[in-house]
Amino acid sequence: MEKALFKVVDVRKQYQMGEVLVPALRDVSLEVREGEFLVVLGPSGSGKSTLLNILGGLDAPTSGRVLFRDESLDQYTEHQRTQYRRHHIGFVFQFYNLMPNLTAEENVEMAAEICTNAMKASEALRLVNLTERSTHFPSQLSGGEQQRVAIARAVAKQPEVLLCDEPTGALDFTTGKIVLQVLDDINAAMGTTVIVITHNAVIGDMAHRVIHMKDGCIHEIKENRERKRAEHLEW
Numbered sequence: 001m002e003k004a005l006f007k008v009v010d011v012r013k014q015y016q017m018g019e020v021l022v023p024a025l026r027d028v029s030l031e032v033r034e035g036e037f038l039v040v041l042g043p044s045g046s047g048k049s050t051l052l053n054i055l056g057g058l059d060a061p062t063s064g065r066v067l068f069r070d071e072s073l074d075q076y077t078e079h080q081r082t083q084y085r086r087h088h089i090g091f092v093f094q095f096y097n098l099m100p101n102l103t104a105e106e107n108v109e110m111a112a113e114i115c116t117n118a119m120k121a122s123e124a125l126r127l128v129n130l131t132e133r134s135t136h137f138p139s140q141l142s143g144g145e146q147q148r149v150a151i152a153r154a155v156a157k158q159p160e161v162l163l164c165d166e167p168t169g170a171l172d173f174t175t176g177k178i179v180l181q182v183l184d185d186i187n188a189a190m191g192t193t194v195i196v197i198t199h200n201a202v203i204g205d206m207a208h209r210v211i212h213m214k215d216g217c218i219h220e221i222k223e224n225r226e227r228k229r230a231e232h233l234e235w
């Protein structure tokens with residue numbers, strides 16, 4: 001697990017808000033290892049989403065470099081960036097953004113259609129333990145089940161990395177645990193690199209490494225020597 005999937009070098013990001021420059025990332029350098037489960041903790045406004053969006057090619061740094069397998073994202077054309085997001089990155093957000101008029105299976109299929117080496121929707125739904133619900137519409141599913149469909153949708157593309165921005169933020173405790181379990185299983189079974197932003201420090205126990213962000217900087221990175229699988233977390 002020592003190879004770097006991402007190398008982030010001296011990344012800064014500022015947003016212009018009228019007359020004011022808002023610093024979102026001040027000086028971030030980081031290597032993300034292939035196959036690792038990385039948890040990002042930190043208070044609201046500390047730059048977590050900005051960092052994740054830059055890794056996913058949804059946003060670009062003001063300065064600094066991001067390498068994905070030694071390719072520099074800032075050299076990509078708009079078209080290459082779209083291809084990058086489409087084929088290499090699976091996004092999971094707090095809100096699931098499922099199409100209400102499509103079944104669980106159709107939601108997953110639709111996303112997989114634009115990819116070349118996608119897995120079958122039924123297989124992706126099996127990975128998140130939703131085989132029995134594949135013909136149900138989002139309104140017939142609980143929040144946690146909808147989030148698992150969203151994860152299946154991301155995983156079906158067989159991306160190298162899953163970028164998850166507060167995936168349990170809208171879920172109750174028990175459902176949130178099941179969702180984390182699914183992410184943990186996918187990391188273990190498929191070797192997918194998983195990066196999860198969360199407010200919940202307990203989730204850090206299941207990570208290989210935990211990053212603490214503060215004021216747009218990486219405050220601390222902790223290696224988790226006694227990593228726990230999701231089912232063994234003490235909440």
Ligand SMILES: Nc1ncnc2c1ncn2[C@@H]1O[C@H](COP(=O)(O)OP(=O)(O)O)[C@@H](O)[C@H]1O
Nearest residue numbers: 015022023024043044045046047048049050051
């Ligand atoms: N699109 C944007 N326009 C202006 N300011 C932004 C934008 N996105 C984020 N920011 C600012 O950048 C800082 C970091 O935001 P963010 O990365 O969303 O933090 P976190 O995810 O840790 O809550 C905050 O001060 C936020 O207000």
Ligand SMILES: [Mg+2]
Nearest residue numbers: 048049050165
């Ligand atoms: Mg955020």
